[in-house]
Amino acid sequence: MDSVLAPSSTSSFPSPLNNNNKKKNYYYYNYCNNNKNKNKSRFSVPSSAGIFNLRKFTTVSFSYGYRCGRRLSSRSSGCSKIHCSTPAVMASSESAASPEISKPKIVTGPGGYVLEDVPHLSDYIADLPTYPNPLQDNPAYSVVKQYFVHVDDTVPQKIVVHKDGPRGIHFRRAGPRQKVYFDSDEVHACIVTCGGLCPGLNTVIREIVCGLHHMYGVKKVLGIDGGYRGFYAKNTVHLDPKVVNDIHKRGGTILGTSRGGHDTSKIVDSIQDRGINQVYIIGGDGTQRGAAVIFEEIRRRGLKVSVAGIPKTIDNDIPVIDKSFGFDTAVEEAQRAINAAHVEAESIENGIGLVKLMGRYSGFIAMYATLASRDVDCCLIPESPFYLEGPGGLFEYIERRLKENGHMVIVLAEGAGQELLSESMQSMTLKDASGNKLLQDVGLWISQRIKDYFSKQRKMPINLKYIDPTYMIRAIPSNASDNVYCTLLAQSAVHGAMAGYTGFTSGLVNGRQTYIPFNRIIEKQNKVVITDRMWARLLSSTNQPSFLCPKDVTDDKGDEERSNQLLDNGNCSEESFLFRETTK
Ligand SMILES: Nc1ncnc2c1ncn2[C@@H]1O[C@H](COP(=O)(O)OP(=O)(O)OP(=O)(O)O)[C@@H](O)[C@H]1O
Ligand SMILES: O=P(O)(O)OC[C@H]1O[C@](O)(CO)[C@@H](O)[C@@H]1O
Ligand SMILES: [Mg+2]
Helix, strand or coil: CHHHHCCHHHHHCCCCCCCCCCCCCEEEEEECCCCHHHHCEEEEEEHHHCCCCCCCCCEEECCCCCCCCCCCCCCCCCCCCCCCCCCCCCCCHHHHHCCCCCCCEEEEEHHHEEEEECCEHHHCCCCCCCEECHHHHCHHHHCCCCCCCCCCCEEECCCCCCCCCCCEEEEEECCCCCEECCCHHHCEEEEEECCCCCCCHHHHHHHHHHHHHHHHCCCEEEEECCCCCHHHHCCEEECCCCCCCCHHHCCCCCCCCCCCCCCHHHHHHHHHHHCCCEEEEEECHHHHHHHHHHHHHHHHHCCCCEEEEEEECCCCCCCCCCCCECHHHHHHHHHHHHHHHHHHHHCCCCEEEEEEECCCCCCHHHHHHHHHHCCCCEEECCCCCCCCCCCCCHHHHHHHHHHHHCEEEEEEECCCCHHHHHHHCCCCCCECCCCCECCCCHHHHHHHHHHHHHHHHCCCCCEEEEECCCCCCCCCCCCHHHHHHHHHHHHHHHHHHHCCECCEEEEEECCEEEEEEHHHHHCCCCCCCCCCHHHHHHHHHHCCCCCCCHHHCCCCHHHCCCCCCECCCCCECCCCCCCCCCCC
């Protein structure tokens, strides 16, 4: 199967045959582009050609938007091995001229098996030479029985299945391949970090540099200074194992980061001008969107440049993957703030400790920090609307808790209750440089509302302490388990790029390292699903009301929202419904 997806054999693409023959032994290649019917050139290849070892799999569909880029006069040895004359690549002159977005590469098999595969350099560049993987001579790996990943290995997205249910979506398993598509001396890699900080960024940088160096003998690695705009507006730094040796012990990113400044064409110009042929992009959902368009532009120009994403987000809002690196560290650090809030609250009459944690659109940090702590009486997240006054509202619950226990702790995600703020304050529509909504401080606002309510309406003295550790939980170095996780993600990305894969994000799915196509990573945000068992566990741990009426929970399969929040068996949630309205 790998030979189709990573075809060393692309040097000899088979001739187009008749499209009518849909027998099992034939595999269909769909060279498509935006102008679907007009530019489509479909043909099938007899499996007996032996080139495409798809075995039982019957359908391959992927696209070539090949074009001889305007910068064909490759300014470096690293880029642009272009073969415009290869018929399979130049599916049609029309397709050659259209800068279309590549379509998902899907392989289907028996029992509802679906592989959502990642692009490969050989999808759009013919005659790429391959080399034996240098790891086979690496003493560290000599004792490992099976150190190359089997070409047919894939990882299921859904591991809880029913007897007669479909096998479902799979992703390509990450890891070293027997053949690589880059000679070690030819590799010129670069690393960039974008978006907000997250524990573990430096570890990922370190492990990409060390992985390239120690596993593949790659010496040329550049650090891009200050995020995407650094490609064209800043200097670069040379990275080697010595330079990065200790950086995993520090928070932040030694490369610097930024929001905004994504000029795709300038970025790709810079990649081309510098002769970079492996691009490692570490960042959140916005960054991965940026990486996807960089990949498309690189593919459109026909450059031999692998683009690998490593998902970074403190908010855990990237879909498909089990969780993002740094998340555990952030949850752990949040415990310190919650403990402080608890100590303060229980030491004084009617003490309320209020802790605001990060989570712009997704409340995972607040939810996991609450579950870990056990001291929290109420957790408020963006996904779960709440209201303040009246029966069943937050104020009523606070009063009840204070009367029962004499104190309470509230954990609040920064994106929670934003709709209440905009109702009571002038609605603000400010955005940051990347277009993310700038949130108002819900912690301060709700503190004031609670104080006003108890002093003015209830004439009940309370003592509220507001703790805002938001930046503290993401500016620290990663903990031990995140360090290991970062290492695996970085090494997987390196193996994937060396093997010629491109346009992928390296991610953990059901505990296994995989390569996930960009389109799956950027299609939506991961959110806490409040009709799932995990949120129910939280409610039963805090004993807070859900602040929802049953009528507000809509069982609408059409609107079903899926989350990759972890269930107790490590599987992803599949049993959720989206509730529609806020309770007023
Ligand atoms: N739709 C998009 N297309 C191209 N580039 C984008 C897009 N969205 C964001 N970017 C770029 O990605 C970079 C980071 O985006 P953003 O500031 O949203 O952070 P992020 O990667 O989502 O990380 P986080 O939200 O976890 O801090 C920015 O330089 C931004 O310009
Ligand atoms: O770094 P900035 O721009 O202040 O961004 C803060 C935002 O970044 C995040 O940490 C995501 O990275 C959000 O939780 C938070 O709202
Ligand atoms: Mg983001």
